[in-house]
Amino acid sequence: MNGAERAFAEHGFAVVRNVVSRDEVSVMREEIEKMIAGAPxxxxxxxxxxxxxxxxxxxxxxxxxxxxxPVLNRISNQLARSCVMREVYANPKLLSLVEDIYGPEFVPFAESIVIKMPENGSSFANHQDGQRFDLQDRGLNVGIYLQPSTEQNGCLRVVPGSQRNGKVDVDAIVARDGSILSDSLPVEAEAGDVVIHDRSVIHGSLPNESPDLRVTVYFGFHRLDSIEAIHDDGHIRRRAQAIGLCIHERQASGRYETETSFDYALSKLAPVPETDDEIETVLRTPALKV
Ligand SMILES: O=C(O)CCC(=O)C(=O)O
Known part of the structure; x- marks a missing residue:
């Protein structure tokens, strides 16, 4: 086990430093600016x-x-909205982090970008993700940080180890402790760092009242065998095809010629979609919810 796998298994989250290059971070920041400007x-x-x-x-x-x-706090489906986001998704360092934890047979869960606007960024209430607490593996989220994330700008807070406690009455803990849970820790990160969290760990974040924007690009994943019994094969295949599509687009961009592409173990089960209609269908296939 490497350090990230150990931390993830023990605490339900892991901080991995300097995963995404400065260039990729700056291209993503420009993209986010456009997305924010183009928001309803x-x-x-x-x-x-x-x-x-x-x-x-x-x-x-x-x-x-x-x-x-109301203040903008999330943009979902970024793979459908942005080729920049598709290229980053196929970054072999990111996909290898998922493979280290879940093994080679993993599939996408859902993707979204959390936005904490300067001076007025909304909080995220403490919670555990999703509903299906009967499953052993409930998925993980990989969060890429585009700016420093600090206590001042509303960084993620987690309750380490809480992923092992099944469904927790988080509202009762909030009623006792307030929004800063007594067992929680702030998870600060720098631009280019990645925080991986188990969807079962209790987590949330406070408002951003600082002058600094905080953006986290989340890509979620499941172990294939944890969702096979609850989602049909076609749905799983269409979601998994997004990985092959993004790897293909990253290779074809010509920007990463010296890089060894991620070798996705499910590429035969989930071939790269080819026609515009197939691509649109794959990119707009709903999340594999649990
Ligand atoms: O990144 C954050 O501040 C929290 C986001 C979160 O908890 C969520 O998307 O479910």
């Missing part, structure tokens, strides 16, 4: 601040800002 002005509108129509406006979610007004 609020929940009930499907045009951006310049009046342009927004594709799939339901990809944008809003939390509660400081004065109770």
């Amino acid at each position: 002005v609020d929940r009930s509108t499907s045009t951006d601040r310049d009046g342009n129509p927004v594709d799939h406006p339901q990809d944008f979610s809003y939390g509660q800002g400081r004065n109770g007004s």
